[in-house]
Every structure is written in C-alpha cells, then in structure tokens.
Amino acid sequence: MKAVRLHEGAQVRVEEVPDPVAGPGEVRVAVRAAGICGTDLHAAHGRLPVPKLPVVMGHEGAGVIDAVGEGVAGFAMGDRVLLLPSETCGDCDACRAGHLGLCPQARILGMARDGTFAERIAVPATCVLPLPEGIPFEHGAILADAVATAYHAVATRAGIGGGERVAVIGCGGVGYHAILLARLLGAKSVVAVDASPGALRRAAEAEADGSVDARADDARKAIRRAAGGAGPDVVIEFAGRKASVELAIASVARGGRVVVGGVGMEAPQLPPLVAFVGREIAVLGSMGYTRAELERVVELAATGRLDLSGSITARHPLEAAPQALDDLAHRRGDPVRLALVLEAP
Ligand SMILES: [Zn+2]
C-alpha cells in the first residue's frame, strides 16, 4: 500500500510499504480521510521526539473497516469508523475513568505506532468509534482530535455556561472549534485573539464577535474592551506560549477562569499573588478528552448542531502530503484543518 512515512533526519517520503495485518483484537481500516495537525508538522520538522522511525505519520483519520482480527466483537467489515489518535492501556486509573488524554502509557499514532497517512491502518478495536452515516469522513477524521480536545476545554474544564463572555487565544485548528463550541454552549460573546490575520478571518467565519491582534501592545486592554470592559469570564488558550498564557491571566475578569490547552516547553509566570489571589483567578490545564465527550461531539456533528462545514480548508490526495505539510507550515490559505482524502478502494 501507499503510505507517508517519516524517516531519520526529518525526511518525509511517500512510499510503498506492506499492508498492515489485523492481529487478534484489532481491526484494519481502509483510510478515507486523514487530518493534518500541527503536531504532525512538529514531528516532520524534527521538533518533537518520535520514538518509532520510520513511522507512518498521522493521528487523525476515518474510514471503513476492511479486516477484522480474531476475538473482535461489535465491528464488522464495511463499518464506517473514526480513529482515536492514540492507543491507550485500558488499565490505568485514567483509562478506567474513560479519560483517554491522561493515560500515561498512551502511544500516539504516527509517532509511537504507524498512523493514518496511509491507505490502510491496523489498530486495536478499542481505538475506533462508529461514524454515523451523516458525517463525512473528513469530519470524522478531525472529531477525535481538533474537535473533542476543544470540547473538553470549553465544556468541561471551563464549564462555559449560558451568558458568559469568552475569549479564545490561539485560533488555529483547535481554537477555531473552541469558538464554535463556546457559541453552541450559549456563550454571550466570544472574542478571538491571534497573531495571524488569516486565523482571525476564519474565527469571524466561526461567528466570533470580536477579534484582537495578539501582538498589539495593548492586547490586554483590547480583549477587555471587546469583552465589555470588565474582561472575559473565561479565557481559553490554545497557543501554548508563555506570552499568551500571561495575556490570558492578565485579561480575564475578576473571579474568572483561564483554561490552558496549548502545550509547549515555555514556562509562564503568575502575577504577584496580591493580584492573582486578590482577583481570585483559576488557571486550569486541559488535556485530551474522555470517551463520553468524544461520543457527545460525534452526536453534535451527526445531528447538525455542530456545523463543521468551515473546518476543512484544503483537501489533498495522499501523495501530496509533503506539499500539504509545507502549506500548513507557511499557513498558506489560512488553514483551519487540511485533509488528505483517499478514494474508495
Ligand atoms: Zn493532533
């Protein structure tokens, strides 16, 4: 089969590899769409350690089951499914609680095991979820990463309720969906904050009420003004930068919540305690999501309540993955999510 593999020395190659086999407890999926995430880019550029090389890239995907291994119940040939981005142990406290993002043994597809940028992928049956007929494969591919991650941050960690004023800092793939979901959950207003004019344009398409250039000297004031003076009740950060987390803490309203979902190596600073405690600010990390939350976003997409029609901003065939990665690196076309789309075999 054809696959996009990452080799030693940050080399991405489209090549022929043997078809994977569905072992005991596994299913094999004929991939129909795969999403390209910023993490793939970090891996391809050598900015993230990749434990298995060469490796088939990609951790977002959806397709059709084309082989079922021994002992698998509940799935059959021809079933439409979406893939979870990592294989989890199933046995730790996090897994037992259904919190897929917190399993310490998680092996992410495309990094620790072969991923979705291929014609076929074999994974444990616990790593797939049924994909309802009404959801296109390209939306199925991003539900278990860009959408569910945003849902966990917005619905669960921030607990956004009706009538709250929200700001989202970092409006790329995950942040874009955080805006859609904040609206869906009844936020009174959503301010988009990003350094890229293209990302702010996409955020406006997702019906953000206001936008703020994150690089502006008075970004803090601008966020407060856009949120109505006292500042947003909730600020959600998806940029993973020291400056943007500090901006989130500085601009949130008294008694507000800051949810940080952006991951990186930088170390933000808290304000002096007289301000941090005095304004009673909560700062919460947000990682991954639970199986129940993923099922919820699948349901929201299936019923049409969550409109993902603006989520896929470019489509490429599998062979064009290196070009698509380069487009994402240079943010050509103001991407929300780029998808690799494969014909039915
Ligand atoms: Zn991802």
Ligand SMILES: [Zn+2]
């Ligand atoms: Zn686990």
